Amino acid sequence: MNATDRQVPGMLSGLLATAKRDLLLAWKRPGDVLNPLFFFAMVCTLFPLAVGPSAEQLEFSGPGVLWVAALLSTLLSLNSLFLSDFEDGSLDQLLVSPQPLPVLVLGKTLAHWLTSGVPLVIVSPVLAITYRMPMDVVGVMMLTLLLGTISLSLLGSIGAALTVGLHRGTALLSLLILPLAMPIMILGANAVSLAASNDVYTTGIWALGAYAIASISLAPYATAAALRISNE
Amino acid sequence: MWTWFHKLASPPHFYRTAALLSPWFAVPGLALIAWGTWQGLFVVPMDYQQGDAFRIIYVHVPSAYLSLMAYMIMATGGAIGLIWRMKLSHAVAAAAAPIGAAFTFLALATGSIWGRPMWGTWWEWGDPRMMSELILLFLYFGYMALRAAIDDTAKADKASAVLAIVGVVNVVIVHFSVEWWSSLHQGQTVFKRGTMDADMKTALLIMILGFTLLFGSMLLRRIRTEVLYRERRTRWVRDMILSPKGGG
Amino acid sequence: MTHKLSADNLTLIRGERCLFQGLSFAQESGGLLLLEGRNGCGKTSLMRAIAGMLSLETGQVFWDDKPVEKQRQEFHGALVWLAHRTGLKGDLTLVENLSFESALRAQSSIDVESVYERLGISRLKKLILRSLSAGQQRRVALARMLLADVPLWFMDEPFTNLDREGRALVIELVEEHLAKGGMCVMAAHQDVELEAPVNRVTIQ
Secondary structure, eight states: OOGGGSOOOOHHHHHHHHHHHHHHHHHHOTHHHHHHHHHHHHHHHHHHHHHOOOHHHHHHHHHHHHHHHHHHHHHHHHTTTTHHHHHHTHHHHHHTOSSOHHHHHHHHHHHHIIIIIHHHHHHHHHHHHHTTOOHHHHHHHHHHHHHHHHHHHHHHHHHHHHHTTOTTHHHHHHHHHHHHHHHHHHHHHHHHHHHHTTOOOHHHHHHHHHHHHHHHHHHHHHHHHHHHHHTO | OHHHHHHHHSHHHHHHHHHHHHHHHHHHHHHHHHHHHHIIIIISOOBTTTBGGGGGHHHHHHHHHHHHHHHHHHHHHHHHHHHHOOHHHHHHHHHHHHHHHHHHHHHHHHHHHHHHHHHSSSOOTTOHHHHHHHHHHHHHHHHHHHHHHOOSHHHHHHHHHHHHHHHHHHHHHHHHHHHHHHHHTTOOOSSOOSOOOHHHHHHHHHHHHHHHHHHHHHHHHHHHHHHHHHTTTSHHHHHHHHSTTOOO | OOOEEEEEEEEEEETTEEEEEEEEEEEETTOEEEEEOSTTSSHHHHHHHHTTSSOOSEEEEEETTEEGGGSHHHHHHTEEEEOSSOOOOTTSBHHHHHHHHHHHSOOOOOOHHHHHHHHTOGGGTTSBGGGSOHHHHHHHHHHHHHHHOOSEEEEESTTTTOOHHHHHHHHHHHHHHHHTTOEEEEEOSSOOOOSSOEEEEEOO
């Protein structure tokens, strides 16, 4: 019985194992991945219906609409990030795991990004084209979404951790996360607009990249702390 | 030093000290505000561009400044409470939130009133300061909503502290991203940096100081209420209420 | 290698209620620490506090005479947690569930198949957990506990949802674990008869 002398596997394998499990769970319940995508498409449909289908207007508002829709759709999927873990006792297991909690949290967030952010990036060109976005601008938009959704997933995980186990958590989650997420949307949507008007848009991209790096390195700690508090 | 600190952190002691301290903030604070108002309204000459409308800065600027300071107090209180597990510190954070939100609202309202003659509209989306202030108000709402949603006080304290700390980092990012955004859209700001004459500056400083002292007094009173509520089942509260003097 | 789990002057307040105050104990390898008391008296809370999931009002928990908060990772590497909510995913198969757990833990020399055999769950390996009965799911949780191969077992009401045979099996597993020099912390509302020494902590 010298279990404590045996080497616990490195952090990377803890991260990957958690990500793999969540991806497997998403695979078995594809609805959880698809519903936010449908929601994304529907929000994009609402705007032309509300403000009119004129080409000029669509071209002008496209970047903003797509970004707002992406933000709302990510928010929708965040609610369930820790919910089932909380309900079935997996969260307890994560909290007493020999792996550091922030690493496991990062693994879960990675899986969330792969199942919410990346699909959004893949679907977005279709909707962007309906908004008459030129192809080179579509590329910029995909890049901003790719970088921005990393930060959205990570920031969102803090909110999801703070509200897990609370009644009426969904509305509260939006209230907590939207003000935090506004800078990401500002950077993303405006970079796309700048690209559309042939302006220098790289500032926005760099800022989104920096934001993503900062949130990768800081947010998991906040989320881990929040999970410990919420699970008390 | 440390014994003094620990003594102050004990709820009954703080409750009594705060009662003694509060008027020392309130009276000079109100006096300064009265003086500053008189200065601002009657002594300082009219602005050659904005006319009399600019005089609202004597409320607007101190409010905006306190809206940020209250948020800092809230986050610092939460951080101290998390790290050193000091309960009084969480009570300070809880007490600061509604006052901060009120000053944020005041800053927005005065900004909007000021904007009416300047821009010809009650609300100008292009002004980066107003935008940041509005997002700050949402951050306050989120904080208070999270507190309200958690029944257990200790848990609410800790969870909201995490949120406040994350929020502080965010306030900085919001500021810069909104500045950038506004520069793209030729946003305009009412409050131009530039020459301010000496009278105007003095009056503004008097108002800021007065508002800060008043804020200090409000904060102390709210912390007292918060402490009393949190300690409602303890012996010292019962003893104090049942004592002939009926409690301070 | 023997271990020691001890606690000094634990006080826990939940909401308005003080669950226990000034509680201390010391437990060496080879024995069972049994937490007793009425339903809802705070047995589970005490156990969660010992494992580091609840913050205590006062007091400290020690693992090998070192405070656990100073060595969280080592302490968590030495323990396994079994509770009413099993922490297994209903959408995953038995093997998928357990391989996730083993990826987080140190390599063990225990033969997986023989553990499945012993718990009578070999036939269920390819089934998703949701399709198993509550008792079978408990057995999967027990398998996870055995496969973790760690010295300290936390068991919260381990007899729930188990038939007579299952209960006997739990007792047998605990006896064996203690005989090998393991240690067990158990919260149970019924008494547990063991050959190994039982250290009782009663919460009023």
